Amino acid sequence: MTTPGPEDRPYHEWPPQQWPPPPPRGYPPPWAKLPTPPPHDVPRPFLHVMRSRTWAWWKPLLGLLLLAGVYAVSAIAAVALAVVALLRTGGGILAGLANGDLTDPRVLLVTNISLMVAIPVVWLVWAAVHQMRIGWSSSVRGRLRWRLFLPWTVLALATLGPGIALSILLGVGLGAPFTGPVPEFGRLLVVVLLTTPLQSAAEEYVFRGYLSQAIAGWFRAERIGAVVAGLLSAILFSLAHAPPDRAAFLDRFAVGLAASAVVRLTGGLEAAIALHTVNNVLVFVLAGALGESATTDGVPGAGALDVVLTVLALAGYVALVAVLRRRVRPDLTTAAVDLRPGVVPSHPDASGIVSPWRREAPNSPWGMG
Numbered sequence: 001m002t003t004p005g006p007e008d009r010p011y012h013e014w015p016p017q018q019w020p021p022p023p024p025r026g027y028p029p030p031w032a033k034l035p036t037p038p039p040h041d042v043p044r045p046f047l048h049v050m051r052s053r054t055w056a057w058w059k060p061l062l063g064l065l066l067l068a069g070v071y072a073v074s075a076i077a078a079v080a081l082a083v084v085a086l087l088r089t090g091g092g093i094l095a096g097l098a099n100g101d102l103t104d105p106r107v108l109l110v111t112n113i114s115l116m117v118a119i120p121v122v123w124l125v126w127a128a129v130h131q132m133r134i135g136w137s138s139s140v141r142g143r144l145r146w147r148l149f150l151p152w153t154v155l156a157l158a159t160l161g162p163g164i165a166l167s168i169l170l171g172v173g174l175g176a177p178f179t180g181p182v183p184e185f186g187r188l189l190v191v192v193l194l195t196t197p198l199q200s201a202a203e204e205y206v207f208r209g210y211l212s213q214a215i216a217g218w219f220r221a222e223r224i225g226a227v228v229a230g231l232l233s234a235i236l237f238s239l240a241h242a243p244p245d246r247a248a249f250l251d252r253f254a255v256g257l258a259a260s261a262v263v264r265l266t267g268g269l270e271a272a273i274a275l276h277t278v279n280n281v282l283v284f285v286l287a288g289a290l291g292e293s294a295t296t297d298g299v300p301g302a303g304a305l306d307v308v309l310t311v312l313a314l315a316g317y318v319a320l321v322a323v324l325r326r327r328v329r330p331d332l333t334t335a336a337v338d339l340r341p342g343v344v345p346s347h348p349d350a351s352g353i354v355s356p357w358r359r360e361a362p363n364s365p366w367g368m369g
Contacts (some may be wrong), residue, residue, distance in 0.1 A: 039132055041340050043333035046267045047216035047226050049136045053339070060214035063129040067121060067210060074117040082110045103288050105187040112191070112199040119198070122205045137209050139268025140334045148266065151328055152274035155320045160275070163313030164282050167306055168290070179291030188288045192281055200276035201269075207237045207256065208263045208272045230260035247303030251310050255279065258314035262321045267332040271321050275314075 039052035050060060086093045086106050096104040102111065123134035135142035172178075182188065212233045216225030234256030243249035255276070262271035 037337040037339060038335045039136075040334050040336040041338045043336045044140070045222055045333055046140050046263060047213055047229060048222050049140065049334060050130060050213050050217040052130070052132060054131060055217070057218065059129050060217050063125045063210065064214055066129060067125050067206070070124060071118055071121045071206075074121055075114045078117050079110055079114045082113050086110070102284065103182045103188060105184050105191045108188065108284065109191045109195060112195040115199045115202045116195065118202040118206050122210050125210065137205060137213075137269075139270065140331050141268070142334075145268060145270055145330065148268075148270040148328060148330055149274055151324060152262075152266075152271040152321065153278060155317055155324065156275050156278035159313045159316040159320065160279050160282065163309045164279075164286065166309050168286065170305055170309070177291070182288050182291060185288045189285060192284045192288075196280050196284060197273075197277045200280050201273045203237070204259065204269050204272045204276055207233045207240075208259050209269055211236070212260060212263070226260070226264050230257055230264075233260060245303060247307050250307045254307070254311050254314055258318050261318045265318070265322055266325055266330045268330065270330075275317060 039054070040049075041053060044051060083093060083097070086109075093104075093106045093110065096107040097110065100107070102108050122137050126132055126134050126137050130136075133142050135144075138144045212226075212229040215229040215232055216222065219225030219228065234253050237256040238249050238252035241248075241252050243252060259272035259275055262275065263269060265271070
């Protein structure tokens with residue numbers, strides 16, 4: 001006989017012979033709406049978030065192909081619209097684009113827009129290919145953990161700031177010219193502060209997010225996958241910036257490795273986004289304030305010294321994140337409820353969530369059966 005539900009009569013009016021056994025303490029009544037279970041049977045670290053119940057080896061490959069194709073079309077369309085809009089305002093942007101002058105606020109704006117569109121493209125791939133919430137692209141909590149940005153940003157300023165300052169002093173000592181603020185420095189400052197954080201986040205969503213998760217997902221051992229993903233994503237990240245020489249390649253490569261390290265240490269992209277944002281904002285603001293020519297390019301040995309300063313600053317950031325996370329206590333694994341056939345979930349589950357599925361009697365009105 002089927003137990004009548006609340007749509008038939010209230011629970012207290014049920015005949016005693018139809019009452020189900022009382023639920024364990026903490027479980028909802030039988031008419032309560034069951035929450036949607038997490039997509040993972042066991043807790044997963046960030047780089048293994050793709051390995052959910054619907055995991056298949058070909059999904060990351062399909063996702064990467066879709067990401068590359070949709071992003072290329074989206075970036076071209078975004079750049080075309082931005083250039084047309086700027087030309088209508090009378091801005092002479094074509095010459096700046098041809099020269100790649102990122103201290104020109106219009107050129108930097110178009111460049112950042114072309115990169116920012118990667119964020120919704122990554123979300124599209126998560127929804128279309130993996131049938132999972134787009135928040136899994138951000139952290140093990142299925143969303144960005146906004147409370148973490150302040151401590152990570154402070155640490156990035158405390159480590160990258162002195163490193164960049166020493167690099168400038170190195171330029172002074174080696175005779176690099178400082179030509180003063182570039183034209184339209186005020187507009188450049190506005191563009192940097194408003195768009196560079198999104199541009200930096202977009203690169204992290206692609207390289208330390210989807211790309212690293214896809215690579216690591218192909219390895220059953222998460223540690224091995226993390227190492228391979230960190231190395232490959234750092235190489236591709238550096239090459240994507242078209243480094244003019246070996247020193248520039250190593251500089252970007254070190255940034256990529258540091259970003260991968262803090263992602264694994266914190267279970268999400270927040271620390272990597274903070275690192276990337278602080279680095280880019282400081283570099284663009286100082287380049288605009290001191291003059292783009294205030295570099296050590298072409299000075300013998302200067303490139304190697306810059307790389308050493310960068311590595312030391314990044315190492316300091318990673319070390320401080322590793323220490324401070326004990327106080328900040330970010331989640332390192334996803335919530336999980338084991339729904340595999342023949343396995344009954346525990347109460348509460350490993351994530352600390354009180355599960356509505358009963359362990360002792362899975363076929364009762366209180367369980368999933």
